[in-house]
Amino acid sequence: AMRPARSPVRPAEEIALITGQKPLVTRAKKSISNFKLRQGQPVGLKVTLRRLRMYEFLGRLMNVAMPRIRDFRGMDPKRGFDQGGSYAFGLTEQLIFPEIDSDKVTRPQGMDVVLCTTAKTQEEAHGLLKSLGFPFKD
Numbered sequence: 001a002m003r004p005a006r007s008p009v010r011p012a013e014e015i016a017l018i019t020g021q022k023p024l025v026t027r028a029k030k031s032i033s034n035f036k037l038r039q040g041q042p043v044g045l046k047v048t049l050r051r052l053r054m055y056e057f058l059g060r061l062m063n064v065a066m067p068r069i070r071d072f073r074g075m076d077p078k079r080g081f082d083q084g085g086s087y088a089f090g091l092t093e094q095l096i097f098p099e100i101d102s103d104k105v106t107r108p109q110g111m112d113v114v115l116c117t118t119a120k121t122q123e124e125a126h127g128l129l130k131s132l133g134f135p136f137k138d
Contacts, residue, residue, distance in 0.1 A: 011109055015045055017099040019057050023047045058132070061113070065096040066135055074137030077126055085119025087129060088112065 015023040023045035031039045049057050066072060069091075080089050092110045094100050119125035130136060 010104075010106060012045055014094055014100055014105075014109065015047060015111075018094065018097045019047045019049055020053050021047050021049060058115070060097070062133055062135060064098055065091075068096040068098075072135075074135045077136040077138060081122040081125055083122070085117040085121065085125035085128075086114055087117070087125055087134075088114040 012023050012025070024047070025042045026044040026046055028037050028039055028041045028043050031037055037043070066075075075089055080087050082088070090110060090112050093108045094111065095105060095108065115129065117125045117128050119128050126136070130138075
């Protein structure tokens with residue numbers, strides 16, 4: 001008997017559940033034969049959160065999701081800040097979010113998160129995120 005094909009919609013639904021916003025499908029700019037990739041093929045998903053939705057996501061990320069990471073001791077403030085005021089980090093599994101039903105997950109999916117602030121320096125951005133309660137291991 002043939003197995004039913006997994007629907008590619010699943011990751012998009014999960015991101016929508018986590019962020020409260022439908023993700024945009026990102027497509028390949030160029031064909032790369034080594035990756036068996038054609039130009040215009042869907043390669044990823046992205047969401048830009050602003051205002052209330054952004055704060056809601058940040059709150060759930062810091063207070064619910066991150067504490068559920070195994071052996072979590074805080075994020076490294078020495079890595080992830082760029083020259084402006086942005087802080088970027090990766091999450092290895094979508095399962096740390098309570099919105100995700102672990103029984104329905106076909107494979108663990110990670111994500112990159114970039115927090116863009118209006119801070120002009122790394123120090124200012126670090127101070128801002130810290131005062132918002134972001135879990136740094138200082």
